[in-house]
Amino acid sequence: MSASVPPHTALRAAARAWFESLRDRLCAAFEAIEDDADSAPAADPPGRFAATPWRRPTEDGSDGGGGEMRVLRGRVFEKVGVNVSTVSGSFSPEFRAQIPGAAEDPRFWASGISLVAHLRSPRVPAAHFNTRMLVTTAGWFGGGGDLTPMFPDTPAAAADAADFHAALRAACDRHDPAYYPRFKAWCDRYFFLPHRDEPRGAGGIFFDHHFTGDAAADFAFTQDVGRAFLDVYPRLVRRRMAEKWTAAEREQQLIRRGRYVEFNLLYDRGTLFGLRTGGNVEAILMSLPPEVRWP
Numbered sequence: 001m002s003a004s005v006p007p008h009t010a011l012r013a014a015a016r017a018w019f020e021s022l023r024d025r026l027c028a029a030f031e032a033i034e035d036d037a038d039s040a041p042a043a044d045p046p047g048r049f050a051a052t053p054w055r056r057p058t059e060d061g062s063d064g065g066g067g068e069m070r071v072l073r074g075r076v077f078e079k080v081g082v083n084v085s086t087v088s089g090s091f092s093p094e095f096r097a098q099i100p101g102a103a104e105d106p107r108f109w110a111s112g113i114s115l116v117a118h119l120r121s122p123r124v125p126a127a128h129f130n131t132r133m134l135v136t137t138a139g140w141f142g143g144g145g146d147l148t149p150m151f152p153d154t155p156a157a158a159a160d161a162a163d164f165h166a167a168l169r170a171a172c173d174r175h176d177p178a179y180y181p182r183f184k185a186w187c188d189r190y191f192f193l194p195h196r197d198e199p200r201g202a203g204g205i206f207f208d209h210h211f212t213g214d215a216a217a218d219f220a221f222t223q224d225v226g227r228a229f230l231d232v233y234p235r236l237v238r239r240r241m242a243e244k245w246t247a248a249e250r251e252q253q254l255i256r257r258g259r260y261v262e263f264n265l266l267y268d269r270g271t272l273f274g275l276r277t278g279g280n281v282e283a284i285l286m287s288l289p290p291e292v293r294w295p
Contacts (some may be wrong), residue, residue: 001100006009006101006135006137006138006139006211006215006292007216008093008133008135008139008211008215009135009138009139010215011133011216011219011280012109012111012133012135014219015111015133015219016086016111017114018085018219018226019084019111019112019131019159019295020085020113022223022230023068023070023082023083024081024111024225025028025214025230026115026230027049027070027072027082029050029230029234029238030049030072030077030080030082030117030234031046031048031049031072032234033048033076033077033234033237033238033269034046034047034048034074034075034076034077035243036238037074037076037241037242037280038242038246042100042257044075044210045075045111046074046075047071047072047073047074047075047076047077048074049070049071049072049074049082050070050071050167051068051069052068052069052070052071052207052283053066053068053069053135054066054067054280054283056085056087056089056201056273056280056284058065058089062089063088064087064089065085065086065087065088065089066086066087066280067083067085067086067087067152067280068084068085068086068223069081069083069084069280069282069283069286070082070083071286075120076119076120076121076124076237076241076292077117077118077119077120077288078118078119078120078200078289078290078291079117079118079205079290080116080117080118081114081115081116081283081286081287082113082114082115083114083115083283083286084111084112084113084114085110085111085112085210085280085283086109086110086111087109087110087111088107088108088109088110088213089107089108090106090108091106091108091136091182091213092106092276093106095166095276098133099136100136100138100140100209101137101138101139102136102137103134103135104137105137107132108135108136109134109135109195110132110134110135111132111133111134112130112131112132112143113129113130113131113132113226113271114129114130114286114287115127115128115129115130115228116128116286116287117237118231118289118290119237121240121243121244121245122150122151122245122249122250122252122253123150123156123235123239123240123241123243123249124162124237124240124241125147125148125149125150125157125161125201125202125236126144126147126149126179126201126257126260126289127145127146127147127148127149127229127233127236128146128152128287129143129144129145129226129229129233130143130144130270131143131144131222131225131226132143132220133219135171137213138211139215139219140208140209140211141207141210141211141218141219141222142207142208142210143206143207143208143222143225144183144204144205144206144207144210144225145164145168145204145205145225145228145233146187146191146200146201146202146203146204146205146206147160147161147164147201147202147203147233147236148200148201148202148256148260149161149201149202150190150249150252150253150256151249151252152189152201152202152251153193155231156240156251157174157202158227160202160236160239160240161202161203162204163232163235164204164233164236165184165202165204165230166232167228167229167231167232167278168180168184168204168205168225168229169227170228171221171224171225171227171228172225174221174224175217175220176223177179177218179207179221180205182204182207183205183206186205186206186207186208187203187204187205188203190206190215190260191203191206191263192257193262193267195262196259196262197264198259200259200260201265205225210222238253251293254291254292254293255293255294255295257289257291257292258287258292258293258294260287260288260292261288261292263288264287264288268287270284271284271285271287282288
């Protein structure tokens with residue numbers, strides 16, 4: 001194919017379908033956790049996702065695509081959002097130089113899934129996951145997942161992080177043994193708060209502008225990362241969700257969430273990309289926790 005028509009163009013329908021099907025499977029897994037949580041008869045019922053569709057506005061009235069924001073507030077998940085979007089348009093002049101292939105032609109197409117889970121229990125780690133495909137005159141995949149335990153220096157947090165990393169390593173190793181160490185190191189660098197000189201959490205993997213020359217193979221890798229997250233994170237939630245916790249632990253959880261907010265508003269590229277390309281503000285800021293505290 002010519003440089004102006006990357007091989008990813010032929011994958012657009014399949015990529016969109018994959019992100020939407022993964023969304024459905026993740027939502028089903030989380031609702032099943034809500035169903036299985038121990039609850040007294042007078043307690044709140046199991047949480048269910050509420051879906052809010054949205055359309056991307058464009059200045060010329062053309063179809064800019066859109067997406068759907070799904071948010072659940074339940075008895076296990078204090079707030080979990082699973083968003084999908086498929087949008088198209090043109091990058092603004094000040095943004096084009098930052099995006100591969102956009103300087104030659106500002107038009108773009110992007111599809112992806114984004115998830116952030118904040119739990120009621122401070123014993124259960126928070127999690128973030130996203131994967132996406134973006135097409136300009138170039139094309140690539142990006143994304144990853146990371147885990148944020150509320151008490152990182154405990155044996156429980158170490159065990160959860162080990163299982164989380166093992167699942168992502170297995171997904172990477174099916175495609176290239178070099179992926180996991182490279183993408184783990186990338187995640188460690190990316191999810192870091194320089195103003196506090198500390199990592200956001202226990203890490204995971206992160207990759208961007210990923211194109212090996214075989215778009216179909218890169219898509220298969222991206223799918224395996226999604227399947228790995230779908231397998232491991234619900235298991236971690238079920239492992240910890242029935243543990244008893246204290247008011248002091250809840251206070252620490254709210255303080256740890258402050259670090260999450262600081263990163264997403266100051267450094268997260270996905271947040272900046274969404275806001276600069278006319279995305280849905282509520283969907284973009286869905287990642288923020290419902291309650292947070294600074295000491």
